[in-house]
Amino acid sequence: MVRGLDCWSGPVEPEPLTGGITNLNFRVTDAGRNFVVRIGEDIPVHQVMRFNEVNAAKAAFKAGISPEIVYARPGVIVARFIEGGGALSADGVRAAGFIERFMPVLKACHREVPKYLRGPVLAFWVFHVLRDYAARLREEGSRHEPKLDGLVARAEELEKAVGKIDLVFGHNDLLPGNIIDDGSRLWLIDWEYSGFNSPLFDLANLASNSEFGEVEERRMLSLYFDGAVDADLWRRYSAMKAASLLRETMWSMVSELHSKIAFDYAAYTLDYLARFDRAYQTFRQL
Known part of the structure; x- marks a missing residue:
């Protein structure tokens, strides 16, 4: 082909x-x-x-x-093809100086990309995605069905905690492999989940997929929002971080049923479910 x-x-x-x-x-x-x-x-x-x-x-x-x-x-x-470039690993995303280099790219995604969009464009609201995934998993008899009621209840709690949002154009899939470093600048690739969203999702998605520590997370938020991170922002961000991890978990659950790619989705589901549980418990302690 x-x-x-x-x-x-x-x-x-x-x-x-x-x-x-x-x-x-x-x-x-x-x-x-x-x-x-x-x-x-x-x-x-x-x-x-x-x-x-x-x-x-x-x-x-x-x-x-x-x-x-x-x-x-x-x-x-x-x-x-981006010459001289290579997709980053989680270690690369956590490396010293990355956050400072990447925040201008992320701000450009959120604020500059919409200026050039033409024609129909989707929105991406993680909590709608989670409800849709849960319904599909029930309808199709997923082995994860016993967990779904509890996961949906947690998602509803997190959506309330996120509260009102600003609307930007998000990438919505900030896995390390979707960020390319050519040695002099950073690039974003793979826009299949892009759409209008809260900036908190991309920030949480970046941090959760590469397992940032709290120090890195607070520096990221401070750089993005140009100021100190207060308790309200930290709680709303923490709720979105848990939601991001739950979305990746349920994405994998659905992929177990539908994907024809040779990949161990079952192991991926377990990994992200454990990450979600940790993030949710951290959120509940706030």
Whole structure:
């Protein structure tokens, strides 16, 4: 399929890229230039609509924080390869100086990308996602069904604690692998879950996926909000952090039933469920 795309100037030899847990990804060299090809259809069970991903990625390129999309058709996205770059690990995200480098990128995502968006764009409200996941898991007889009532009750508690929000355009999937460091600057990739959201979700998502400590979290919040972190902000952020981890947990539960990618979703579910439990207990102590 990748070889046959009509965007190439001649024959190409796609090289599979590892690490993806939703899409199939390939590196292609064409006429001396390198590209990344993402293969993936809409995923309604995860509320992923590829038109939204393409729109967001194009806007993010214009905002200067994501590589250029050079070709797109249903199920296929071709973007320029970031030369000299590599996806970060959790250790890389926790490294000294990362937060200071990344906060301008995140602020650009939230405040600059919307200036370039055109056409329909989705919203991403984690608590709606959680309710939808729970309903689907019940309907499809998931092995996790006995846990769902308790998880939904906790999600409702967390939604109340988050309270009123500001609305920005979020990336909403800040796994370390979606951040690229080319040695001089940071880039964001993979916009499939992007949409209007609270800035607290991206902040919590970044911290929870890379297991920040409280010192790093407070520095991140202080840099983003340009000031001291008061008790109210800390509690609302902590609620969103727990919700972020619950979303990743239930995303994996649904993926256990639906994904055809060769990945150990069962182990991923257990890992994130344990992270959620710890974050929820920390929130309850506030």
